[in-house]
Amino acid sequence: MxxxxxxxxxxxxxxxxxxxxxxxxxxxxxxxxxxxxxxxxxxxxxxxxxxxxxxxxxxxxxxxxxxxxxxxxxxxxxxxxxxxxxxxxxxxxxxxxxxxxxxxxxxxxxxxxxxxxxxxxxxxxxxxxxxxxxxxxxxxxxxxxxxxxxxxxxxxxxxxxxxxxxxxxxxxxxESPRRPPSFVTRKITQGAARVAVDGGGVITLGNLDARRDWxxxxxxxxxxxxxxxxxxxxxxxxATGATHSVREFAEAALAHAGVGDPAAHLATDPAFTRPTDAAQLVGDPTRARTELGWSPTRSFEQIVAAMVDHDLELLR
Missing domain, CATH: 3.40.50.720 (NAD(P)-binding Rossmann-like Domain)
Structure with missing residues (x-):
């Protein structure tokens, strides 16, 4: 064993x-x-x-x-x-x-x-x-x-x-629904769920233009x-080999939660901006694919949706 x-x-x-x-x-x-x-x-x-x-x-x-x-x-x-x-x-x-x-x-x-x-x-x-x-x-x-x-x-x-x-x-x-709320992605999906349930509000974030491979x-x-x-x-x-911005993540989360005009529910605060923030981190998964036979099973949209659905269920 x-x-x-x-x-x-x-x-x-x-x-x-x-x-x-x-x-x-x-x-x-x-x-x-x-x-x-x-x-x-x-x-x-x-x-x-x-x-x-x-x-x-x-x-x-x-x-x-x-x-x-x-x-x-x-x-x-x-x-x-x-x-x-x-x-x-x-x-x-x-x-x-x-x-x-x-x-x-x-x-x-x-x-x-x-x-x-x-x-x-x-x-x-x-x-x-x-x-x-x-x-x-x-x-x-x-x-x-x-x-x-x-x-x-x-x-x-x-x-x-x-x-x-x-x-x-x-x-x-x-990411996943098990991501702690201290991470920006879970903060976003919790915020999107709250805006949807309450019928209003904003999600306050740092650098909306930072791009990541999720x-x-x-x-x-x-x-x-x-x-x-x-x-x-x-x-x-x-990695997946594709990037999306924090703004795209937030807007996708709000849209999936059924919130109209997602951009109107986003705000920024310099306090949430890192001292240094890499502009674009995106991985090349060629070795994982060819050596390990690995490939992603969920798209960016499916990941965001799964997290939002989980947080909506928790609130409702």
């Missing part, structure tokens, strides 16, 4: 990944914070370990001795990374070093391969030297979150060179599993 360890198992991606692995009969271990156990599906073995506890994190990997490690945990908000850059470096960067080194120790002790997937981010490209971005795009982040992810991404290559099946999955933006979170989890089990370890961009 395959044994898997997932960090960040209670987050958006972790929850979909847990359902996927449990359906396959995997012995699943999840790293959780105190009080999070109740949100886990039946069958997950919970482990209370703080991501900042390097010794505890290493012991967890050594004790579980997993065949697969999916590292999803860390500070996941660019805005928060500006507020807490040191914490972001510790939780999003340094923890990856601990996990990779512990996984290599398990592999050397057992003689069996350990497959590690590091959930990287398009934010490592920051100010990209090409559009679209692929696995060869220069890594040059423009915010603390991207810098921490870049450190972890480079470490993947270091440990791969030492014989570990280490995967750098460079995930572009991916995909469907369960699709991206599928890519993580495919990469973990691929015959060779590789870096792989997971």
């Amino acid at each position: 395959t044994v898997a360890l997932v960090t960040g198992i209670t987050g958006q991606d972790g929850s979909y990944l847990a359902e996927r692995l449990l359906s396959e009969g995997v012995e699943l271990h999840g790293m959780v914070r105190p009080g999070d156990e109740a949100s886990l599906p039946d069958g997950v073995h919970p482990h209370r370990v703080d991501l900042a506890d390097q010794a505890g994190l290493r012991d967890l990997v050594l004790d579980v001795a997993p065949d697969e490690v999916y590292h999803l945990a860390g500070v996941s908000s660019v805005a928060r990374s500006w507020q807490e850059p040191v914490l972001t470096a510790a939780l999003t960067g340094m923890a990856s070093a601990v996990l990779l080194d512990a996984a290599l120790a398990v592999q050397e002790r057992s003689g069996h391969p350990v497959r590690v997937v590091q959930a990287s981010s398009a934010e490592i490209f920051g100010d990209p030297d090409r559009v679209p971005q692929d696995e060869g795009t220069t890594v040059r982040p423009t915010n603390p979150y991207g810098a921490a992810k870049a450190y972890a991404h480079h470490l993947v290559g270091v440990y791969r060179a030492r014989g570990l099946h280490a995967v750098g999955a460079i995930l572009f933006n991916h 995909g469907w979170a369960p699709d991206y989890v599928d890519a993580l599993v495919r990469a973990a089990r691929h015959h060779t370890a590789l870096d792989v961009v997971v």
